[in-house]
Amino acid sequence: xxxxxxxxxxxxxxxxxxxxxxxxxxxxxxxxxxxxxxxxxxxxxxxxxxxxxxxxxxxxxxxxxxxxxxxxxxxxxxxxxxxxxxxxxxxxxxxxxxxxxxxxxxxxxxxxxxxxxxxxxxxxxxxxxxxxxxxxxxxxxxxxxxxxxxxxxxxxxxxxxxxxxxxxxxxxxxxxxxxxxxxxxxxxxxxxxxxxxxxxxxxxxxxxxxxxxxxxxxxxxxxxxxxxxxxxxxxxxxxxxxxxxxxxxxxxxxxxxxxxxxxxxxxxxxxxxxxxxxxxxxxxxxxxxxxxxxxxxxxxxxxxxxxxxxxxxxxxxxxxx
Amino acid sequence: xxxxxxxxxxxxxxxxxxxxxxxxxxxxxxxxxxxxxxxxxxxxxxxxxxxxxxxxxxxxxxxxxxxxxxxxxxxxxxxxxxxxxxxxxxxxxxxxxxxxxxxxxxxxxxxxxxxxxxxxxxxxxxxxxxxxxxxxxxxxxxxxxxxxxxxxxxxxxxxxxxxxxxxxxxxxxxxxxxxxxxxxxxxxxxxxxxxxxxxxxxxxxxxxxxxxxxxxxxxxxxxxxxxxxxxxxxxxxxxxxxxxxxxxxxxxxxxxxxxxxxxxxxxxxxxxxxxxxxxxxxxxxxxxxxxxxxxxxxxxxxxxxxxxxxxxxxxxxxxxx
Numbered sequence: 001x002x003x004x005x006x007x008x009x010x011x012x013x014x015x016x017x018x019x020x021x022x023x024x025x026x027x028x029x030x031x032x033x034x035x036x037x038x039x040x041x042x043x044x045x046x047x048x049x050x051x052x053x054x055x056x057x058x059x060x061x062x063x064x065x066x067x068x069x070x071x072x073x074x075x076x077x078x079x080x081x082x083x084x085x086x087x088x089x090x091x092x093x094x095x096x097x098x099x100x101x102x103x104x105x106x107x108x109x110x111x112x113x114x115x116x117x118x119x120x121x122x123x124x125x126x127x128x129x130x131x132x133x134x135x136x137x138x139x140x141x142x143x144x145x146x147x148x149x150x151x152x153x154x155x156x157x158x159x160x161x162x163x164x165x166x167x168x169x170x171x172x173x174x175x176x177x178x179x180x181x182x183x184x185x186x187x188x189x190x191x192x193x194x195x196x197x198x199x200x201x202x203x204x205x206x207x208x209x210x211x212x213x214x215x216x217x218x219x220x221x222x223x224x225x226x227x228x229x230x231x232x233x234x235x236x237x238x239x240x241x242x243x244x245x246x247x248x249x250x251x252x253x254x255x256x257x258x259x260x261x262x263x264x265x266x267x268x269x270x271x272x273x274x275x276x277x278x279x280x281x282x283x284x285x286x287x288x289x290x291x292x293x294x295x296x297x298x299x300x301x302x303x304x305x306x307x308x309x310x311x312x313x314x315x316x317x318x319x320x321x
Numbered sequence: 322x323x324x325x326x327x328x329x330x331x332x333x334x335x336x337x338x339x340x341x342x343x344x345x346x347x348x349x350x351x352x353x354x355x356x357x358x359x360x361x362x363x364x365x366x367x368x369x370x371x372x373x374x375x376x377x378x379x380x381x382x383x384x385x386x387x388x389x390x391x392x393x394x395x396x397x398x399x400x401x402x403x404x405x406x407x408x409x410x411x412x413x414x415x416x417x418x419x420x421x422x423x424x425x426x427x428x429x430x431x432x433x434x435x436x437x438x439x440x441x442x443x444x445x446x447x448x449x450x451x452x453x454x455x456x457x458x459x460x461x462x463x464x465x466x467x468x469x470x471x472x473x474x475x476x477x478x479x480x481x482x483x484x485x486x487x488x489x490x491x492x493x494x495x496x497x498x499x500x501x502x503x504x505x506x507x508x509x510x511x512x513x514x515x516x517x518x519x520x521x522x523x524x525x526x527x528x529x530x531x532x533x534x535x536x537x538x539x540x541x542x543x544x545x546x547x548x549x550x551x552x553x554x555x556x557x558x559x560x561x562x563x564x565x566x567x568x569x570x571x572x573x574x575x576x577x578x579x580x581x582x583x584x585x586x587x588x589x590x591x592x593x594x595x596x597x598x599x600x601x602x603x604x605x606x607x608x609x610x611x612x613x614x615x616x617x618x619x620x621x622x623x624x625x626x627x628x629x630x631x632x633x634x635x636x637x638x639x640x641x642x
Contacts, residue, residue: 076607086607135480149573151472158575159456162607165572170603173492173565180605182568244494247503251486252470252573254479282491284501286397286407286483 006068006311007055007109009048010116010303013037013074013090013143016047019304020055020066023312025127027301029058038092045099049106056107069109070311071099072116072303074146076162079314082113085161089179090143112314118155118164119306120296121148124259126309128297133257137249139166140296141242141262145187149253155310167191171245189241192217192264199234206230221267239271243278250283250291261296327389327632328376328430330369331437331624334358334395334411334464337368340625341376341387344633346448348622350379359413366420370427377428390430391632392420393437393624395467397483400635403434406482410500411464433635439476439485440627441617442469445580447630449618454578458570460487461617462563462583466508470574476631488512492566510562513538513585520555527551542588560592564599571604571612582617 005028009018012035019030031054033047048071056066075095076086082100104111121138124130130138134153140146147166149156157163167187168180175184188194195217200210212219224231246258258279265271276293283291298305326349330339333356340351352375354368369392377387396416397407403421425432442459445451451459451471459469468487470477478484488508489501496505509515516538521531533540545552567579579600586592597614604612619626 133480135484147573151477156472156574158608159454159577159612160575160607160610162605162610163456163573163575165575165605165608168572168605169490169569170492170565171494173562180572182572182603182605241494244491248490251489251501251503252468252484253477254481254484254486256480282503284483284486284489284503286481287479287486289481289483291480 003063003065004067005059005064006070006308007052007066008304008306008308008311009051009069009071010119010307011035011044011048011071011073012116012303016051017300017304018051018055019301019308020059020064021305021308023309025305025309027305028062028064029055030301030304031055037090041093041097044091044094045097045102048099049103052103052107052109056109066109068311068315069103069107069111070119070307070309071103071111071113072119072307073099073113074116077113077115078161079112079114079157082111084113110315110318112311114155114307114310115161115164116303117146117148118157119310120146120261120302121150121259121306122155122310123298123302123306124261124296125150125153127305128302129259129294130257133255135253135255136257136259137166137246137253137255138259138261138296139246141191141260141264143191143193145191146262166245166249169245169248171241171248186241186245190238190245192262195220195234195238195264198237199230202230202233217264217267221270224270235271235274239274240278243275244282246275246279246293247282250279250287254287256291258291258293259296260293261302265295324384324386325388326380326385327391327629328373328387329625329627329629329632330372330390330392331440331628332356332365332369332392332394333437333624337372338621338625339372339376340622340629341380341385342626342629344630346626346630348626349383349385350376351622351625352376358411362414362418365412365415366418366423369420370424373424373428373430377430387430389632389636390424390428390432391440391628391630392424392432392434393440393628394420394434395437398434398436399482400433400435400478403432405434431636431639433632435476435628435631436482436485437624438467438469439478440631441467441582441623442471442580442627443476443631444619444623444627445582445617446471446474448626449623450580450615451578454576456574456576457578457580458487458567458574458576459580459582459617460567462512462581462585464512464514466512467583487566487570490566490569492562492569507562507566511559511566513583516541516555516559516585519558520551523551523554538585538588542591545591556592556595560595561599564596565603567596567600567614568603571600571608575608577612579612579614580617581614582623586616
């Protein structure tokens with residue numbers, strides 16, 4: 001490894017995770033600080049700048065040169081301008097922020113930003129489950145569903161940086177209303193929140209209300225293993241819809257790999273097994289040959305690793321042009 | 322224009338359309354012969370070879386050099402091997418055919434083949450409604466729905482040439498069974514056949530059966546203009562579903578342009594107006610800026626023009642490598 005390193009930052013709803021690493025994806029140091037979703041934009045920018053300063057100082061102390069900062073954030077990001085265009089439901093104010101410019105000003109290091117789900121997909125493609133694959137669909141299942149599309153090894157962003165909203169493909173045109181303004185979106189049936197909401201609602205309806213409002217998908221899987229019928233029903237429903245959604249993505253993209261990340265994918269083999277069965281049942285025959293549906297490999301590190309990798313790419317591109 | 326020309330062939334369910342033209346899309350001569358969907362593979366290959374010979378002879382007579390043949394066919398095509406992998410419902414036997422090799426053998430001119438919907442999308446992107454756009458979604462609405470995806474100006478085919486089956490995105494997970502093995506596919510609600518089937522069924526149900534079983538979408542639009550309530554209902558239903566499907570494609574691809582081709586799109590402004598209204602209502606806000614939904618421009622010529630353009634590309638690529 002040469003002396004040149006980068007700083008990757010992943011802004012999440014609960015933590016800002018960040019790391020110092022090489023272009024090849026070797027991580028030298030990592031850390032995280034809690035996020036305040038109610039904070040003002042300048043407070044969040046301040047936190048991110050502080051995180052970057054911490055890593056830059058450590059790098060210099062050890063004789064490395066911090067060349068670039070990469071940042072992943074939820075929301076619709078204008079990558080060329082380093083500008084967060086769209087808002088995101090997990091933060092109160094976080095919208096229309098010149099993240100790139102602000103962090104660059106504070107650190108005097110070139111800074112590049114992109115959507116967090118895009119960067120997770122890139123990290124998995126380059127260092128994780130997707131190594132060796134050119135066309136990949138990546139779904140990160142959390143409170144919402146983050147989508148990433150890798151075409152020919154690169155992030156596909158669309159014409160206005162608004163693409164890859166894979167959780168907002170409607171699979172039930174007359175289904176549940178969605179926060180995006182649509183109806184019957186995949187996210188409304190398959191996100192972690194959709195699963196817990198359904199389980200709580202059903203349990204209440206059937207006379208055994210859930211007292212723990214912070215119940216997680218992990219808890220639902222535990223109850224399922226203990227023979228709880230509603231837990232089984234919740235898992236069946238969610239994996240069925242996800243399988244149908246993935247069948248659509250197979251017909252549309254014919255990828256060689258589909259990666260499922262986020263906490264839900266860690267809930268046990270039962271989850272992925274059910275999703276696969278439905279997806280392969282409903283996708284067109286030609287699109288089911290040599291396709292794999294797998295769990296993400298990088299876990300929480302995918303965000304900052306993708307940010308690092310992307311930032312180096314942008315830096316190199318700017319040198320060339 | 323220089324002396325080098327190519328031959329483009331578009332195999333359709335009713336006609337084989339073919340032309341002689343330049344790399345820049347200038348057409349020198351065109352012709353068509355009826356297709357026999359019940360014919361053996363060798364008969365169809367023979368027809369295509371004859372068509373190509375006709376154009377090659379004309380070219381030589383006029384002092385041009387026929388450099389390459391491009392062919393568009395329905396079905397799943399292995400572009401690298403010039404091989405038709407998958408079957409297609411419009412032909413009885415047309416499957417697993419080495420089209421490229423066979424035509425090349427007959428003419429002694431390099432021959433390249435691709436899926437017809439892909440080539441129509443390419444033609445519109447280069448010479449038609451899509452000029453100036455990099456990311457385009459193209460839907461050709463006929464008996465079925467042909468899908469084409471243009472990413473960065475090039476055809477996106479997926480990892481096994483099975484991508485862009487846009488008509489087989491399910492928009493109603495528990496909807497009508499589809500010939501593809503899926504359920505609730507967009508095609509089942511929005512193809513020309515879906516429209517006429519629905520109109521005939523509804524009319525019969527309401528006591529005014531349609532005697533003309535060859536009724537077309539054009540007829541339905543005529544009846545709509547004459548105030549027929551069921552014709553209105555049929556058009557409302559089909560345009561609503563298509564709008565919802567396009568909203569999905571906007572959220573997934575964030576294209577700058579969506580092109581709708583095929584006979585249905587020619588049925589009148591009313592059609593496109595209704596589709597647009599629904600698509601823009603249901604797509605996410607960030608994906609609706611600077612997007613246009615337009616009619617295809619090249620009509621019946623798109624198939625062979627795309628075949629020509631693609632064939633020249635492949636030829637140039639082979640020279641380079």
